[in-house]
Amino acid sequence: MNEFINQALVFVGATVLIVPLFHLLGLGSVLGYLIAGIIVGPHALGLIHEAESVLHFAELGVVLLLFIIGLEIQPRKLWSMRRQLVGLGGLQVLLCSLAFMAVGLWYGLTPLAAGIIGFGLSLSSTAFALQYLMEKNQFNTTFGQSSFAILLSQDLLAIPALAIIPALAVSEMNGNEGPSMKTLGLFLAIVVMLGLVSHFLIRPLFRLIASTRTRELFTATTLLIVFGVATLMMSIGLSAALGTFIAGVLLAESEYRHELEANLDPFKSLLMGLFFIGVGMSLSLPLIFAQPLLIVVLTLAYIVTKIVMIYGIGRVFKLNRDNSKLMSLAVGQGGEFAFVIFGMVASMQLAPSETLAILTAVITLSMALSPLLNLAHERLVIKCDVAPSPDYDVITNENP
DSSP states (O other), X not given: OHHHHHHHHHXXXXXXXXXXXXXXXXXXXXXXXXXXXXXXXXXXXXXXXXXXXXXXXXXXXXXXXXXXXXXXSOHHHHHHTHHIIIIIIHHHHHHHHHHHHHHHHHTTOOHHHHXXXXXXXXXXXXXXXHHHHHHTTOXXXXXXXXXXHHHHHHHHHHHHHHHHHHHHSOOTTTOOOOOOHHHHHHHHHHHHHHHHHIIIIIHHHHHHHHHHTOHHHHHHHHHHHHHHHHHHHHHTTXXXXXXXXXXXXXXXXXXXXXXXXXXXXXXXXXXXXXXXXXXXXXXXXXXXXXXXHHHHHHHHHHHHXXXXXXXXXXXXXXXXXXXXXXXXXXXXXXXXXXXXXXXXXXHHTOSXXXXXXXXXXXXXXXXXXXXXXXXXXXXXXXXXXXXXXXXXXXXXXXXX
């Protein structure tokens, strides 16, 4: 208990001291959380040592964020985005995966290792991108919706990836294969079940709880639904965040949608901040200091390659230059799912551990640079994507 309180004091103290300072400097809260994590982490002051356990707990913030996003997107709106989801998002993952796979092959990796690592590098950070878009009130813009389509496509593609990659990693010890078509079938069954439960059970339950006028009971019920769906998804080896997003979409037409958002927002904000602190803590400063030039060059090359490719894909899908550019900046960083991919590659022993450590540092550093790139664009680019104000009507004097 004493250790828990001390850790809570460190997290809250670092947040209160550092994040407001970054807000005043116009750098945004995400970068503030990252710097706070680096400072209190094991490679700086060493006040907190277990970055991995912090990240696992703080991933609940990503789960809540996706649930709240789902509440804002009705099923009809999601269906209307099918062209962006399949085309824009699918093409982004495919082309970026092939590009990074080609680099891996050039460096001597096997086709299997290069393909898996390339897929991991093609993914973006849902937590970073959505937090930035919502913080800037840009989620409902053209590029914001396109960015969300890419992020959602990546999460949807993570389902077959989670099924296929373990299946490729056949263990020499027990010969078991990872989940495959059975997992996909279970996922579809859960989605159908969630739709039925949402309509016939959850909505009447919310009406009953609302009649008691006990707010904490309403909040507890909402958390029970979110964590229940997350647990159900994880039990079959799939993404908890994607499952809660689907649950949110199914409740998007509920009359209690706004109350659900209001009750969950404080939990989401605190846990998301903790997640970014955990990412900052996991940044390996000794590795960066040991090979600073290599890691910085690789990080910049990675970000530039991804931004250029996403910009080009945006132009193919008829987005104008400004929207394509803003979209590429929003989702041009690496994603936390790459850490899971690299862990699988390490367990399969398909790539050297030093290579995977460098790539992990590159992904983390790309997340840290993402807010700075967006800030630099806001400060340095004069041309803004703002519609010109219409001229006022001129009233002529018709009196003689």
